[in-house]
Amino acid sequence: MKSFLAEVNEKINGVPIQRCYHCRKCSAGCPMTSAMEHNPNRVIKMIQLGRREEVLASSTIWLCVSCETCITRCPNEVDIARMMDVLREIAIGTGVGAKEKNILKFHEAFLANIRMGGRINEPSMMVHYKLKSGDLFSDMAMGIDMFMKGKLSLVSPRTKDMGSVRRIFEKTRQA
């Protein structure tokens, strides 16, 4: 059976993550470490040690906001931001799901909105997210303020050739 390390490296399809020598430049520059239970370089070590369930069930992989500071500064060109994407994909694909449920629900609402109209309609995407997450009332005053200013239009132009957009979603759907 393939090791967790081999599985992750294969999906990254770039510099193998074991090139990391733990200088911790990534963790020093990461804007999210204070909210993460494992620092980025620690995630690499955990993958090397085969701690698959622990990594996939962590909030760290969802809190990574893909600012790409880590890959910009890594002396060994380990693409940690891409690694986090890969870990999220594996967590979704293997049914582990997301420790940070609302972050994944936001992504799902966002992609569903593209699938529907080709472009994001911000109010309908937000309503969808709120219904999915159950977080109904946060940002209400802000939403109303934006609506009054005419920044949120309920009807916005859509992509005409929706067939081509839906085909992209069909053909990239993961098993």
Add this chain to the structure above:
Amino acid sequence: MKVSYYPGCSLHGTAKEYDQSVRSVSRALGIELEEVEDWSCCGASSAHSTNFLLSIALPARDLIAAEKKAQDVMVPCAACFNRFKTAEHHLGHDPALKAEVEEIVGGRYQGSAVVRNPIDIIANDIGLEALSAKVVKKLAGLKPVSYYGCLLLRPPEVCRFDDAENPVLLDRILTALGAEARPWSFKTDCCGGSLTISKTAIVTKMVDKLMAMAREAGANCLVTACPVCTANLDMRASGGAGLPVFYFTELAALAMGQEGPEGWFRLHRTDPRPLLQGLGLL
């Protein structure tokens, strides 16, 4: 010059003042914009966070549409810009992926339309002298800090138009407009991006730090080129105690004496008009 134009979803909604100011400034600088035909969303963070292939195929559809015109593509939104540059990078470096994506999208990708941000086009193609020649009202007294955020410059081998750690083009543009750009160390720090919806408390903490550092640098406003950064800075500071935030094109239009800025400023959550009126700029 003529370029293709990809506004992206935000510029048709919550960032419409960015769209209108980019169009207005481009017109004044002789940049003709031709909107990419029947474009679709780039997929943003949500696509690449959950499905790599989708995150390349969505922008590839737009790049292929843009290639019908042999000209650069202007992408003002930092998030769209980053996804387009990333797709451009992967499609240019990975022939197997390119073939797979072409099959998914149903078209050939040539790599003939280069993706560019308006900061790059204005600073490098139009030039700072031509820009300052258009200024009729110098933005004297305005002390902005340039805020690039993450997605315009990282990773550097993908984005490639300004220094990834200490970028300078936005400062130069603001200086050409007569503003007194303040130096600070947080130009490329993160605002929290799309976590603003699902993890608001984290984003508020990040925005508060940026606001505190901007004040410490002696700034009276922040300048961005990103709808997500702008939304977070403009709306997420605790107690509504943030400094005003501008798209750089709004300030360019103001300095060039164009119609429109006052209406755009009304759309901001943190009203910038008292600051500008106090400086005699509005």
